[in-house]
Ligand SMILES: Nc1ncnc2c1ncn2[C@@H]1O[C@H](COP(=O)(O)OP(=O)(O)O)[C@@H](O)[C@H]1O
């Protein structure tokens with residue numbers, strides 16, 4: 001069983017903050033929101049860091065000076081920053097505070113609204129870019145990437161990043177404004193006191209980030225231990241029967257004890273540290289306050305301008321300086337936690353599709369999303385493989401020096417054992433992959449001279465396992481040609497002999513299909529995907545083992561359909577059951593990435609080579625199948 005040595009190495013891996021540039025770019029697209037936010041946050045910080053503290057300081061001083069005077073006679077002398085100075089009475093003071101708080105509330109409202117808007121916009125933009133990239137990427141990308149991975153990127157990672165970046169920007173800007181305005185206010189009131197406070201604060205500057213970093217690391221260790229446990233648990237429960245057959249329950253139980261203890265210890269370590277965080281912070285803050293009071297009072301003796309109110313103000317400043325620093329440490333933790341999501345999303349968005357058109361080809365034929373169909377040449381359907389070599393992976397060649405000419409309108413069948421390169425050959429023809437060397441010519445022109453869309457719009461390709469989209473049958477067929485009329489759709493369905501079946505459904509062509517068409521048989525799905533391929537009236541038609549998992553009766557129907565449908569088209573059929581292809585114009589036999597036989601059924605049978613051998617084997621098999629079928633019918637008759 002897998003060990004549970006959760007790699008602590010992983011925790012130390014270097015983080016590349018460069019990827020954030022791309023994400024910040026998404027925020028900068030909404031520069032006007034950022035501008036609004038800068039203003040509202042500046043006003044809010046100004047209110048909190050300067051306006052209220054200075055008004056309060058003035059009020060406290062005024063109260064001290066005006067003891068015994070009537071209420072109305074109190075004069076509050078406010079010394080503002082940047083040399084601004086004004087006097088108000090008590091009513092004026094109250095009114096000023098009221099207006100201030102109202103403005104602040106308005107700013108907060110706008111800030112939250114704009115930030116949420118920013119978050120949504122970033123979310124939508126990243127997701128759209130990611131999804132667009134998924135559309136552009138070539139087959140090879142999906143060989144390596146699971147659907148689950150992509151969905152996780154486009155869903156949870158994207159929302160995590162949008163949340164992080166929008167609120168992160170707000171927090172940074174806010175915190176910088178707060179700090180700067182606090183410093184300005186501090187130095188305006190008394191630069192000496194400001195210096196004393198700054199001299200006392202390095203402890204704070206060290207303690208908060210230190211705790212945050214260590215906590216982050218401990219949390220990661222604990223989390224990794226836990227996810228390792230979940231994987232271990234799943235494996236041991238899935239393998240419960242095997243564990244019993246091996247009689248290793250004691251060993252497994254001991255392993256479980258060990259893992260659980262490990263998790264507990266790691267969590268304990270984190271919790272201990274977390275519990276230490278708050279008291280330490282309060283301790284350091286009080287210590288700083290004490291230092292400010294101690295040196296401040298010494299200083300007060302020599303400087304009479306330092307009043308009690310000033311003193312109170314500076315004690316408040318200890319917190320005003322501390323909060324942003326703590327916030328910043330927290331923010332840093334959040335950034336590190338979002339790092340892996342950002343790296344993954346950026347890697348997706350930055351992935352270059354392997355199959356791309358050359359710039360001059362794009363100029364003429366347009367892009368995938370903006371086709372210039374007016375420049376598309378009509379296609380005849382001549383195909384030529386010229387010295388084509390191909391490897392999926394470096395150094396492992398799958399197709400070796402293939403030379404093959406197919407005339408327009410010919411029907412070709414490819415047979416050969418599993419893994420011989422049949423699908424690869426048609427994948428190359430569809431330009432899902434490009435030859436590693438050599439050329440593929442369509443109507444005598446290298447297909448890289450024309451766009452991918454030009455080629456694909458002329459090919460009808462039916463895969464072994466047809467994919468049914470959720471939606472109506474009509475829509476499913478129309479995916480083959482988005483602007484297909486009802487007549488065209490019905491014509492296609494009739495050609496492949498599925499029209500009667502569709503009409504037998506209560507809602508006919510408007511029948512809603514769900515969940516990959518689970519309410520249809522494989523054969524029916526097959527026929528619908530045939531209709532989808534045929535509705536675009538492709539010049540080249542490719543069927544890759546399209547009938548291999550279908551029962552014999554349905555196959556007869558499909559065979560009949562295929563024959564009608566393929567008339568006048570260049571067609572390539574990869575067949576498992578040789579009975580499907582006996583009357584093709586040419587049969588190619590592949591083995592190990594090479595065409596080893598090429599001829600008509602009659603020619604190949606006469607040659608007595610591989611094809612003859614394959615055919616005879618299947619023929620024998622067919623006999624057995626037929627025998628079983630007859631036998632089953634007889635049994636059924638008896639039981640009835
Ligand atoms: N996406 C892929 N990446 C790497 N190797 C592949 C890929 N697809 C197929 N192969 C390999 O290429 C060879 C030919 O496969 P394929 O053309 O699918 O054979 P066939 O269709 O004749 O059964 C096999 O050895 C297979 O393992």
Ligand SMILES: [Mg+2]
Nearest residue numbers: 422423424545
């Ligand atoms: Mg195949």
